[in-house]
Amino acid sequence: MCRHLAYLGPAAPIGEVVIAPPHGLFTQSWAPRRQAHGTVNADGFGVGWYAPGDPVPARYRRAGPIWGDLSFADLARVVRTGALMAAVRDATEASADGEAGASPFASGAWLFSHNGAIRDWPHSLADVAASLPPADLLGLEARCDSALVWALVLHRLRQDHEPPEALAEAVDTLGAAAPGSRLNLLLMDGETIAATAWGDTLWYLADPGRCVVVASEPYDDDPRWTEVPDHTLLTATRTDVLLTALKEASA
Template sequence: MCRHLAYVGADVPIGELIVRPPHGLYRQSWAPRHQAHGTVNADGFGIGWYAPGDPVPARYRRAGPIWADGSLLDLARVVRTGALLAAVRDATESGADAEAATAPFAAGPWLFSHNGAVRGWPRSLAPLAAGLPPETLLGLQARCDSAFVWALVHGLLADGLDPSQALAETVRPVAAAAPGSRLNLLLTDGTTITATTWGDTLFYRHEPGRGTTVASEPYDDAPHWVEVPDRTLLAATPTDVLLTPLKEPTA
């Protein structure tokens, strides 16, 4: 349904991660190689990145396809960063939210993306919605499944859970309420990357002296890429990657 990517490490031009690679996110918008659900990611794109000394990321999001944005190539060429999260979107359902429904979602230091779809949305998650404060529901950034999943994750982060706990404690109840959902989640605060595999592909690339990239699919054919097994929680820094199995929700 989407393709996404996160990076933490040495400062690089944004375009080196998104545009220049032969199979980068830019090309994945129309020619993904590992996408089983949908073929074209033309319903919006977004890039969030961090500047030195500023913990709050900047975002550039648009409702149209990434290849149609005339400003992106200049932006990607001149802006350098040591951390980013980017996504191209294939909408689960068409709607009026457009840009607001496009990842990355953001709050404070966090950037978030959801690659997948919640089965039976929105009815299937009504029990989970009943447990949220009214102001959370009224403040959703968009009326889509990904924005709701982000609200769940952010609520757990605000309660003091660490990123790995927040993602795991979101995936399990959503999967229990909506069996068959695809819940590949991606989260960064500019220093770490946390992700889940639940029904879709994920790869990571760790290069000593440079950093760590986590992506829906490899952006080139270099041998550094490692596929993450399904039902896995990934926690990464520029120097380490840790994989932990995710347990299926109890019936």
């Protein structure tokens, strides 16, 4: 499992969102409060952020734990952004992927993260993988389950599916192929966040017209944090949050 978050709001140092909160993603890397599967997220981390006037996000990813990277602490102190995604990783299986297996994954304007695990990986998704264009498989950044999940979502985005539709269809396909998988997905383009709650916790904090944070768990004790029900699709902008029920996939 992993912990992840996405932020849309006023420009702020990355550290104010990721490191400074008392129960922020930095602390969640070793002491998550609501993580049901796994206890330490030390198998890598990543942050993606958008700069004004540039639709393509920058990324900083590493294979080790976030608390051991002094360079990131410096970067997070001075780099400001109004849109970011970050994740700390607890790998489904040990691998040689290194930082390539750490979220967020990226393509064009998109950032993506998977908090969860595919049941009976990789055998359960053999048919799903075979349904993708060979070029998509050859272009995978890593050999982990999250990279294949991202390929499935990205394939739908390239077919001009809207982000919420792309996530909902991917979860339906994955849930049918690998029942019991945990499929909390997070997708953003710098203006909109789409996410699914499927098998693990998801929360959001909204200050309409100003900011929205979508996260695996609250990073502080603000009473405005709202839990997203399981099997739910969330779509959020700086001004609005929409929740839609997802149907239970059947094998």
